[in-house]
Amino acid sequence: xxxxxxxxxxxxxxxxxxxxxxxxxxxxxxxxxxxxxxxxxxxxxxxxxxxxxxxxxxxxxxxxxxxxxxxxxxxxxxxxxxxxxxxxxxxxxxxxxxxxxxxxxxxxxxxxxxxxxxxxxxxxxxxxxxxxxxxxxxxxxxxxxxxxxxxxxxxxxxxxxxxxxxxxxxxxxxxxxxxxxxxxxxxxxxxxxxxxxxxxxxxxxxxxxxxxxxxxxxxxxxxxxxxxxxxxxxxxxxxxxxxxxxxxxxxxxxxxxxxxxxxxxxxxxxxxxxxxx
Numbered sequence: 533x534x535x536x537x538x539x540x541x542x543x544x545x546x547x548x549x550x551x552x553x554x555x556x557x558x559x560x561x562x563x564x565x566x567x568x569x570x571x572x573x574x575x576x577x578x579x580x581x582x583x584x585x586x587x588x589x590x591x592x593x594x595x596x597x598x599x600x601x602x603x604x605x606x607x608x609x610x611x612x613x614x615x616x617x618x619x620x621x622x623x624x625x626x627x628x629x630x631x632x633x634x635x636x637x638x639x640x641x642x643x644x645x646x647x648x649x650x651x652x653x654x655x656x657x658x659x660x661x662x663x664x665x666x667x668x669x670x671x672x673x674x675x676x677x678x679x680x681x682x683x684x685x686x687x688x689x690x691x692x693x694x695x696x697x698x699x700x701x702x703x704x705x706x707x708x709x710x711x712x713x714x715x716x717x718x719x720x721x722x723x724x725x726x727x728x729x730x731x732x733x734x735x736x737x738x739x740x741x742x743x744x745x746x747x748x749x750x751x752x753x754x755x756x757x758x759x760x761x762x763x764x765x766x767x768x769x770x771x772x773x774x775x776x777x778x779x780x781x782x783x784x785x786x787x788x789x790x791x792x793x794x795x796x797x798x799x800x801x802x803x804x805x806x807x808x809x
Contacts, residue, residue: 537569537727544737544759553758555781557592569725575677575711577604577628577650601721603676603711604628608635610710624650649696650676667703677711713745739769747771754792756780
């Protein structure tokens, strides 16, 4: 039986704000029951994977740290391959700092190999000015993601992409972004699950990150309409998802599930899935 697995965005797909998307827990429960590999992908570098897993568990999604893959993890692993045991000046919070530590990086305030930018609400102009001077002296600018804003319960706030844009404008140097839709993160997450390209399905609500990242990597893509993208928005894009669904709960339906899987399942596997659902 041929394998398949899922890379799943969270905000706008599994939950909206503090509210679970109805039926999301049922679908994830089915994946766990059938031992179908999956990972939640997030472009938020603030939280550790343990924090993210704990949030999902509180919402009724019974997952562990092993099901979480963050842009902070992707960034730290990438830098460890580029320059093992390097140094970084970090504009960000706990999730990014821990990921860098775990991958052998030291956090410094002078002459770092990299200036690494993630989400955070603690930065100020003094921090930005220091980063600018470091970049102009030769430190490489790395962004955990390009998202210009982040949704909160109070509304939008500036995201990593907004902070990075300020540094790019001030220095004239372009940042390398590692999070979605970068192939660095999309490939690393797939390999974490042990899947081949044609066995991987990306589920997301954002065309510019989730769907673009999946399309660029040759994954099958499923767009949910419970987040930032509406059906009428699709005409603006030169690329399209393989499947558009109202909600991730729709994948609990046998026919919709099989359409999402496409040719990754043999006939025998489809019968198994049908029996499970």
